[in-house]
Structure formats: structure tokens, C-alpha cells
Amino acid sequence: MKKSKMNIIAFCGSPRKNGNTELLLNETVRGIEDSGSTAQVFYLNVMNIQACQDCGGCNETGKCIFEDDMDVIYDAIRKADRIILASPIFFFALSAQAKLMIDRCQSFWCEKYLLKKRVEAGKFGRKGLLLLVGGMKKDIGVTSSEACAKAFFRTISIPEHDTLFYLKVDQKGDILQHPTALKDAYEAGKKLAAAD
Numbered sequence: 001m002k003k004s005k006m007n008i009i010a011f012c013g014s015p016r017k018n019g020n021t022e023l024l025l026n027e028t029v030r031g032i033e034d035s036g037s038t039a040q041v042f043y044l045n046v047m048n049i050q051a052c053q054d055c056g057g058c059n060e061t062g063k064c065i066f067e068d069d070m071d072v073i074y075d076a077i078r079k080a081d082r083i084i085l086a087s088p089i090f091f092f093a094l095s096a097q098a099k100l101m102i103d104r105c106q107s108f109w110c111e112k113y114l115l116k117k118r119v120e121a122g123k124f125g126r127k128g129l130l131l132l133v134g135g136m137k138k139d140i141g142v143t144s145s146e147a148c149a150k151a152f153f154r155t156i157s158i159p160e161h162d163t164l165f166y167l168k169v170d171q172k173g174d175i176l177q178h179p180t181a182l183k184d185a186y187e188a189g190k191k192l193a194a195a196d
């Protein structure tokens, strides 16, 4: 019998190509690939995603009225067994790129809480991973980003997620000097891709 493959997607919320978030995420993807799975990465900065207008268009349907690159993301979120959200901390919060995508998931919120329909899990269940990188040593950005990411994950029916965060990582490529970050991210990828 053919083994069914786990469906894994990732969102990269950094605008910086080959920046710290992307380098960290690459290691998680490598861990996933070494486990025999693949991950589809959405680079949010280069996608056409309009900001939620709070128009109420999704209240009764659970569907957003806009047609843009969120169409492909909505579909991917629905089908995913594992979802990774990777973002730099900007002004004590997730990046605007990540937040644009998250706000547009209000349609999932309406579907879950108003229409009482959740996204059904497949046989692997649904799990998440949050990767955060910040340049400062203050961890307030981690606390607020984590709160937002948790609301996102629960809204899209991801009941549990792990978080890895790294502070005092500021200049492009600084993450490469961190003593454990790349290894942690790789191991987190392996853990995420495990079936149990």
C-alpha cells in the first residue's frame, strides 16, 4: 500500500532575502526533507495580498470576497498537516507581511466561530511551528508575536504549535553565528515531519 505523504507549508514573513528568518526556516525545511517530506514555502513579501478591509463579506460564507494570492494560501492552509510561520520581530510584533496574511484569515475565524465549521484534520493531525528572530535583547516582541501567532494557529484549527525564538540577532546573517539556532531549527523540522 502506498504511504500517504504529509502536507507541509511554511510562511516566510521577512522582506530580507537570505536574512535571518529565511536562513532559520531553510534549516527547518532541511530537517523536513531529511525526514522524507517536502515543504512548500510562501515568501509573503513577494505575494500580492491585500489588507483585510473588515467588510464583513466572510461573515456568512467563511469566504473572503477578494481575489488575490490569498486564494492559493487559503487552499494550502486547508490541505496542510503542518504549518510553519517564520517572521522577524518588527516593532515588538510580527512583520507586516505576516500580519497581512494572518488578518485575511478572518474568513477562517468566521467559518470556525460563526459557522461552527472547523478545518478538518487529516490522519497526521494538524500541528504548527513558529520561528521568530529579533535584533533586540528585550523579549516583549516575542510575547506579543507569540500571542498573535497563537490566535492565527487556533483560528486555522492548528491546536498545538512549538515556538523557537532568537534574540540579539540583527545584522543579515547573524543567525549563522548563533551557537544552537540552526541545529534547533533543523531538529524542529524533523520533529514536525514525524507522524506522531
Ligand SMILES: Cc1cc2nc3c(=O)[nH]c(=O)nc-3n(C[C@H](O)[C@H](O)[C@H](O)COP(=O)(O)O)c2cc1C
Pocket (backbone or CB within 6 Å): 014, 015, 016, 018, 019, 020, 021, 022, 087, 088, 089, 090, 091, 092, 093, 133, 134, 135, 136, 137, 138, 141, 167, 168, 169, 170, 171, 172, 173
Ligand atoms: C522595521 C523594523 C523594526 C524592528 N523592530 C524590532 C523589535 O521591535 N524588536 C526586535 O527585537 N528587533 C527588531 N528589529 C530587528 C529585526 O528583528 C532583526 O534585524 C532581524 O534579524 C531581522 O530578520 P531578517 O533578517 O529575517 O529580516 C526591527 C527591524 C526592522 C527593520
